[in-house]
Amino acid sequence: MSMTLAYDVFAPIGRRTATDLPEVPRVRSLNGKKVAFVWDLLFSGDVMMEVIERKLTGRFPDIEFVGHENFENIHGVDEIRVVEELPAKLKDLGVDAAIVGVGACGSCTPAVMRAVAEIEAFGIPAVGLLSDGFARQGAAIARARGLQNPRIATYPGVILADDELTLRSKSAEFLYPAVETGLLAASVDV
Numbered sequence: 001m002s003m004t005l006a007y008d009v010f011a012p013i014g015r016r017t018a019t020d021l022p023e024v025p026r027v028r029s030l031n032g033k034k035v036a037f038v039w040d041l042l043f044s045g046d047v048m049m050e051v052i053e054r055k056l057t058g059r060f061p062d063i064e065f066v067g068h069e070n071f072e073n074i075h076g077v078d079e080i081r082v083v084e085e086l087p088a089k090l091k092d093l094g095v096d097a098a099i100v101g102v103g104a105c106g107s108c109t110p111a112v113m114r115a116v117a118e119i120e121a122f123g124i125p126a127v128g129l130l131s132d133g134f135a136r137q138g139a140a141i142a143r144a145r146g147l148q149n150p151r152i153a154t155y156p157g158v159i160l161a162d163d164e165l166t167l168r169s170k171s172a173e174f175l176y177p178a179v180e181t182g183l184l185a186a187s188v189d190v
Contacts, residue, residue: 101129
């Protein structure tokens with residue numbers, strides 16, 4: 001006795017629902033600009049942001065920063081509300097650019113990139129700090145939110161496997177230059 005089975009097959013690729021966000025221009029210089037740090041309270045982001053702040057201040061002495069403590073955690077139970085409120089908060093603080101981190105896991109990477117997309121949708125350039133093992137996921141999340149060319153700075157290796165000295169060194173060597181490139185136009189007036 002043989003049995004024949006019949007299945008309905010649907011295309012595994014759904015239709016695209018996100019509207020492409022307009023590309024937010026890079027700034028010509030960070031001198032006189034206000035840059036915000038937005039953090040998910042994970043993966044030593046405070047140390048990374050401290051290093052990036054120091055390096056940017058050395059290159060752009062008139063830069064101003066808004067610390068991550070001015071924002072709520074972008075990852076977790078209040079994420080939807082916090083991310084929705086980010087643009088208004090950034091506007092109230094007069095922010096010109098944002099650095100958002102840190103994505104190094106399966107749920108925090110989407111949280112970081114959703115925040116980056118929300119900030120970019122508001123017209124403010126934003127760079128996401130991600131562990132290199134999660135960069136592809138981060139880019140996919142950004143594209144799903146309409147951000148076709150996300151600004152991503154990648155940390156090489158496993159963040160939690162590195163001691164603080166290595167973390168600082170990699171942040172200076174890899175994250176900082178990628179953040180600067182992501183925020184600045186090709187012709188930079190220092």
